[in-house]
Amino acid sequence: MKILAIDIGGTAIKYGIVAENFTVEKSFEVPTEAHLGGPHLMQKIMSFVEKHAEEVDCVGISTAGQVNSELGKIIFASENIPNYTGIEIKKTIQDKFNLPVRVENDVNSAATAEAKFGAGRGFHDFLCLTYGTGVGGALWINNQIYTGDYFSAGEFGHIVTHTGGKKCTCGNNGCYEMYASTRALVNAVKEATGKSLTGREIFAPEHFNNVTVRSVIDNWIDEIIGGLSTLIFIFNPPCIVLGGGIMNEDYIISEIDHRIHARSIHSFQSVQIKKAELKNQAGMLGAAYLAKQALGI
Ligand SMILES: [Zn+2]
Structure with a gap:
């Protein structure tokens, strides 16, 4: 076959x-x-x-x-x-x-692949988020994709994290992806330094070790965690799988892992933060x- x-x-x-x-x-x-x-x-x-x-x-x-x-x-x-x-x-x-x-x-297809062959193996439930131009999401619940009433569940990129914030393509203001996507990082670095860098370039040593750039990266990681915190409070997931090219930068995953586990709430301490494996x-x-x-x- x-x-x-x-x-x-x-x-x-x-x-x-x-x-x-x-x-x-x-x-x-x-x-x-x-x-x-x-x-x-x-x-x-x-x-x-x-x-x-x-x-x-x-x-x-x-x-x-x-x-x-x-x-x-x-x-x-x-x-x-x-x-x-x-x-x-x-x-x-x-x-x-x-x-x-x-x-x-x-994103549902990628989450299915991670569940069967990648970072989600062995978990009955996990959340999957991908960071790029926007932020995509998928819910793996009871060993399958949860699609919601009209195939739209898991649109985590459009959770409002900044009321009255930046205008999003969905028509709302202040959506998570306007602050936590790779594009948001690229825009914030440009605003702070005047340089147009790609996500990968931002993590090259000459930029990554620059104090201004590092502070933009660290703030952006806090934005990522802000959205993840909401999801952890709602779902108490055993695992969150993070994908998108930018997540290949080990600094990001290890900082997210560190900062989430620093919170003294059981659901934050027990959740495993994993990098998507299947690229x-x-x-x-x-x-x-x-x-x-x-x-x-
Ligand atoms: Zn939106």
């Missing part, structure tokens, strides 16, 4: 053939060209399926945007991918290729796992 796994991100699409034991046998990466819009993106997806339809038994898709995972349909996507909202990925593929298809949101393959592996699970074999 083989699975075609497709991971649609804002800048790149990764896709490949995944074996029954979830080893990735072949993988490819192409630009998303998100600005060309949803219908163009759907054509790309169809071309990948066409190329591999003969060699796979099902298709698993992880994608940016909110997904109705029962219908395999995009129920909301931001303007990063114009006209993606409403696209019926599952139906379009099934009608043409007669293959079983499972579509899931990207680039998380979306594909999660989508592949969910597609196979949907087959019921």
